[in-house]
Amino acid sequence: QQQVKQSPQSLIVQKGGISIINCAYENTAFDYFPWYQQFPGKGPALLIAIRPDVSEKKEGRFTISFNKSAKQFSLHIMDSQPGDSATYFCAAHNNAGNMLTFGGGTRLMVKP
Amino acid sequence: SQTIHQWPATLVQPVGSPLSLECTVEGTSNPNLYWYRQAAGRGLQLLFYSVGIGQISSEVPQNLSASRPQDRQFILSSKKLLLSDSGFYLCAWSRRLGYTFGSGTRLTVV
Numbered sequence: 001q002q003q004v005k006q007s008p009q010s011l012i013v014q015k016g017g018i019s020i021i022n023c024a025y026e027n028t029a030f031d032y033f034p035w036y037q038q039f040p041g042k043g044p045a046l047l048i049a050i051r052p053d054v055s056e057k058k059e060g061r062f063t064i065s066f067n068k069s070a071k072q073f074s075l076h077i078m079d080s081q082p083g084d085s086a087t088y089f090c091a092a093h094n095n096a097g098n099m100l101t102f103g104g105g106t107r108l109m110v111k112p
Numbered sequence: 113s114q115t116i117h118q119w120p121a122t123l124v125q126p127v128g129s130p131l132s133l134e135c136t137v138e139g140t141s142n143p144n145l146y147w148y149r150q151a152a153g154r155g156l157q158l159l160f161y162s163v164g165i166g167q168i169s170s171e172v173p174q175n176l177s178a179s180r181p182q183d184r185q186f187i188l189s190s191k192k193l194l195l196s197d198s199g200f201y202l203c204a205w206s207r208r209l210g211y212t213f214g215s216g217t218r219l220t221v222v
Contacts, residue, residue: 032209043118043202043213044156089156093209098144098163100211104155 004092006103013110019077021106023090026071032093034100035064035075039086047088048075080110114139118203118214125221131176131190133217135203138184143205145186147178150200150216162186193221 006023013019023033034049050057050064050073057064063076077084090103115138125131137143147159158171160178168178175194179187186203198221204211 034210036213041200041216041218043204043216044211045213046210049210098206098208099161100206102156107153 004090004101004103006090006106008106009104010107011109013077013080013108015080015082015110015112017080017110019075019080019084019108019110021075021088021090021108022072023074023092023103024070024072025092025101027092027094027101028071029094029096030092030101031095033064033066033073034091034093035062036089036091036102037086038089038105044087044089077108080108082110082112084108085110114205114212116203116205116212116214118217120217121215122218123220125193125219127195127221128192131188131193131197131219133188133201133203133219135186135188135214136184137205140184140205140207142183143207145180146204146206146211147186147188148202148204148213150202152199156202160188195221197221 004025035047036044037047038044048059048062050066052068055066061078066073088106091100093100118135144163146161148156149159160170162168162180165180176190201217203214
């Protein structure tokens with residue numbers, strides 16, 4: 001019940017295209033859903049986050065879509081750039097234990 | 113502002129040698145602290161977390177141990193490294209929501 005399932009594991013997108021990464025969860029106690037971006041050899045960094053009372057949040061080219069009834073959320077990267085090539089992790093926060101549960105990660109490659 | 117320091121950045125150690133990785137946080141008090149390991153091209157595996165001085169929870173049985181001697185200091189140790197301990201080790205802290213990760217230590221056991 002603590003799992004967060006992330007797909008796809010890897011993704012190749014042409015420059016200018018839309019990158020879409022999906023996550024699904026089971027635990028209804030999750031109350032905060034961040035996305036992290038990790039470049040090779042670096043630690044993950046917070047990219048964007050959403051609370052379950054909001055269906056969408058946009059920051060620049062990055063958008064989170066949240067479907068509470070389906071227990072799914074996704075990251076959309078518009079106008080994808082080679083500099084977006086990185087590993088992306090979705091996560092879900094359990095307020096009861098103040099812990100993040102991470103998805104398995106998606107390795108994104110944006111081809112020029 | 114809060115910062116997290118993790119060192120060393122890279123480490124090459126022989127099998128059977130000891131290990132000590134250190135992580136310190138500045139600009140906050142009583143943070144939750146975490147150690148993660150990431151194998152090449154893989155996800156984040158939680159190893160240990162701590163909610164206070166001397167309080168350590170282990171998530172995965174292994175050849176490693178953790179200690180928290182001070183509020184903002186978290187140490188990952190091993191008495192004898194195995195080849196399988198190679199990986200990218202990440203320290204993180206949190207107060208309420210979300211984690212802030214350190215820059216990681218690339219450990220290669222040879």
